[in-house]
Amino acid sequence: MPPPSATPHDLSCLHLRDLERIAADCMDRQTRDYYNEGADASMTLAENHTAYNKYRIRPRVLRDVSRVNPSASVLDFTASCPIGVAPTAMQCLAHPDGEIATAAACKEAGVAMGLSSFATKSLEDVKAAGGDTARVLQLYLFEEREESARLIRRARKAGYKAVFLTVDTPVLGRRNLEIKNKFKLPPHLRIANFADGANGEGKEEKSGDSEAGYTEGEKRVMPRGPVTFHSHAANPTLEWGRDITWLKKECGEDMKVYVKGVATAEDALLAIKYGVDGIVVSNHGGRQLDGALATVDALPEIVEAVQKKIPVHVDGGIRHGTDVFKALALGADFVWIGRPVLWGLAYKGKEGVDLCLRLISDEFKLCMALAGVTSVKDISKDYLVKIDRSGFVSRL
């Protein structure tokens, strides 16, 4: 691994905030608002970012950093860095190549990818484009269990190595701009893993029928395509014992089961109790419960409770290489980024995702070198301090 470079390649886009600004002009309003907004007043969305500011790095010096190794192991895969692409729905809204472009960029960069249940490309095609890096299928466990079972069987067959069961969505959060814009999936796009029997087993739904039993607030995010399962995402009946047991059985030996959306030590302990293989500390990018704790603030109690028994990942608001370093120093094993990849896609398709991944991974490598760390496993809380509102600095 050559020494990290401080010079990015695309001078119009030097960091992810540039990418956000540039991408905003590449999307129609409906798409931009759907991707970028948070729930309600977007307090948690904002705090996911700002919470990182209360940590500062304690760099160590005079340690040969001519060779820095940012690689990290995730789900039995050696990734080029401890940063993966979080599952985000409907990527073809950003670019016609959608999830295929994301997967191809991940493959080139050696970066792990999570695919949303609500992808606009089939999980088989994404696997073909992403190869070993396409490891995770994100799952919403539908009330209609056979629907989920079919998806799991396909993912196993295609070679996915884990399912991330999203657990922060018992009901859908209120996203006001979606309501205002009357968000819907344009007619030329499909939720690919369900539409038109893409799995050979799919079934048609009359628009409207699938909404029975949902409140107005839940129905509103439902793309009104001829076939859609969007509203099934919110399943209020899920519970630890019955559902995790069922899921583990369906996944068998081939696929690990992670729960995505854990935010407390209590639930982390329940995850261990029910035999879950890993946790993603997440609040859905601030799109579900507004007022929930920023993920980096929830992380320490979860790391403490888990005691390294299972991997702890985190996502939400990670926009800088230094954020990645801070999350790992606080005990996360791996981090995921959501929206920046969508911005990259909107900007230039695969090339934009290449750029996004390069920007944040280069920043992370640079941060490691400047902090005096040459291996990801050595990043620890010794490298961080916490700074409170009055400027008081404390060791962790």
Ligand SMILES: Cc1cc2nc3c(=O)[nH]c(=O)nc-3n(C[C@H](O)[C@H](O)[C@H](O)COP(=O)(O)O)c2cc1C
């Ligand atoms: C537009 C959009 C769509 C998303 N779709 C899904 C999804 O289908 N399933 C899921 O579990 N999480 C979904 N998420 C949440 C992400 O997986 C991730 O938790 C979040 O984006 C991380 O925060 P960040 O965007 O600040 O990096 C979505 C997020 C966004 C922004």
Ligand SMILES: CCCCC(=O)C(=O)O
């Ligand atoms: C339940 C909605 C599916 C997509 C998603 O998770 C999101 O928009 O955040």
